[in-house]
Amino acid sequence: MDGHKTKGNAKEAEWAEWMAAAQDGDSARYGCLLESILPPLRGFVRGRLGDPSSVEDVVQTVLLSIHRARHTYRPERPFGPWLWAIARNAIIDSQRARSVRLRREVSLETVGEAAHPQAPVNEDLSLSPQMSDALSRLPASQREAVELIHLQGLSVTEAAARVGISPGALKVRAHRGYRALRARLGRPEP
Amino acid sequence: MSSENTTQLIGRLAENLAPVRRIPRLRQAVLGVVVLWLVVGALALALRGVRPDLLEVLTPGSAFVVILIGLALVASGGVLAAMATSVPGREGAARVSLALGLGGVVLAGGVGAILVLREAGPMPTACPFANDVACFAVCCLLALPPALAVLTFVSRGAPYRPLLAVLAATTGAVALGALLVHVSCPATSARHLILGHALAPLVGALLLTLPFRAALKRVAGI
Numbered sequence: 172m173d174g175h176k177t178k179g180n181a182k183e184a185e186w187a188e189w190m191a192a193a194q195d196g197d198s199a200r201y202g203c204l205l206e207s208i209l210p211p212l213r214g215f216v217r218g219r220l221g222d223p224s225s226v227e228d229v230v231q232t233v234l235l236s237i238h239r240a241r242h243t244y245r246p247e248r249p250f251g252p253w254l255w256a257i258a259r260n261a262i263i264d265s266q267r268a269r270s271v272r273l274r275r276e277v278s279l280e281t282v283g284e285a286a287h288p289q290a291p292v293n294e295d296l297s298l299s300p301q302m303s304d305a306l307s308r309l310p311a312s313q314r315e316a317v318e319l320i321h322l323q324g325l326s327v328t329e330a331a332a333r334v335g336i337s338p339g340a341l342k343v344r345a346h347r348g349y350r351a352l353r354a355r356l357g358r359p360e361p
Numbered sequence: 362m363s364s365e366n367t368t369q370l371i372g373r374l375a376e377n378l379a380p381v382r383r384i385p386r387l388r389q390a391v392l393g394v395v396v397l398w399l400v401v402g403a404l405a406l407a408l409r410g411v412r413p414d415l416l417e418v419l420t421p422g423s424a425f426v427v428i429l430i431g432l433a434l435v436a437s438g439g440v441l442a443a444m445a446t447s448v449p450g451r452e453g454a455a456r457v458s459l460a461l462g463l464g465g466v467v468l469a470g471g472v473g474a475i476l477v478l479r480e481a482g483p484m485p486t487a488c489p490f491a492n493d494v495a496c497f498a499v500c501c502l503l504a505l506p507p508a509l510a511v512l513t514f515v516s517r518g519a520p521y522r523p524l525l526a527v528l529a530a531t532t533g534a535v536a537l538g539a540l541l542v543h544v545s546c547p548a549t550s551a552r553h554l555i556l557g558h559a560l561a562p563l564v565g566a567l568l569l570t571l572p573f574r575a576a577l578k579r580v581a582g583i
Binding site: 243 | 370380
């Protein structure tokens with residue numbers, strides 16, 4: 172146990188030395204430092220994330236945070252608490268961003284359902300006259316996005332590929348379309 | 362982001378590495394703020410003078426002393442918390458400082474206010490409201506140099522919660538100003554001591570936090 176601790180302390184001392192050199196512009200030692208902290212950092216992130224598929228993304232975010240905050244490290248202070256504090260904060264931020272993204276995606280689907288409560292996907296649709304009218308008044312780009320996703324039943328990725336834009340941009344167009352439809356049909360926000 | 366391999370990212374970060382100027386030691390930065398405050402305080406007291414009955418009111422357990430200690434706690438807690446939250450790995454110091462500051466708020470704004478009202482008796486000394494506002498304004502004015510010093514440090518650091526750092530900085534800085542006002546203002550009105558001195562850090566923080574937060578974002582991009 173003591174041997175393990177001593178080894179850990181020696182490693183941290185080495186990291187501290189490398190970081191001090193990196194602050195003076197030594198890119199070789201900085202590279203060594205980042206390579207060396209990578210395995211424990213992966214373990215740290217993996218232990219705190221519910222979604223294993225996003226581990227590498229978060230690890231990269233932490234590396235960028237370390238890079239941006241490297242001037243805040245003081246060589247006379249232990250390196251570990253500094254490193255893990257940055258990692259912890261970056262993980263919390265990425266989890267928060269992820270949950271916001273998920274909420275937005277869920278609400279996008281809910282909006283879509285609200286706009287087309289009985290819309291049968293992949294079938295010849297018989298829209299109500301009000302819905303057809305509201306749909307026809309949408310700007311062409313928004314109408315296309317709504318039709319592809321909710322009338323033709325394409326996934327966001329497929330629809331984006333067909334239009335030739337990014338999935339994010341397509342989602343934005345569709346979301347704006349739903350909002351306009353809801354306003355025209357006089358339905359409240361879900 | 363995963364389109365770029367982590368090893369490639371490390372290579373890119375190391376390749377484009379530029380030397381950086383280290384953030385000053387927390388202890389040095391705090392000392393700098395204290396020295397600045399002492400200079401500002403010496404000037405302020407030279408201009409305003411100390412209250413004539415200062416030695417008489419400095420009795421243990423008096424409302425004056427309780428407010429004074431409370432303000433000192435808010436000042437030290439706020440300034441330390443603002444600076445500590447800007448340095449990764451100093452979360453422990455930040456938590457202790459925040460607790461210290463909150464304790465000071467309770468002491469000055471709660472216990473101090475109760476004692477002041479009790480000491481005032483049934484016939485409190487009259488004092489125009491304008492005097493309360495004037496003392497509060499002086500607190501905020503005297504807070505500006507230490508607040509700017511603390512926020513300069515915050516802007517050089519990596520605050521995880523910039524709004525919290527600014528809130529702590531403004532509360533602490535206005536408490537530093539209130540300390541000077543408290544020992545120099547001769548007023549004895551209960552309302553004046555509460556509004557113009559004891560609660561000044563809270564009200565000042567409410568007024569100053571958002572403008573300073575906006576300035577920090579604009580100047581330092583934090």
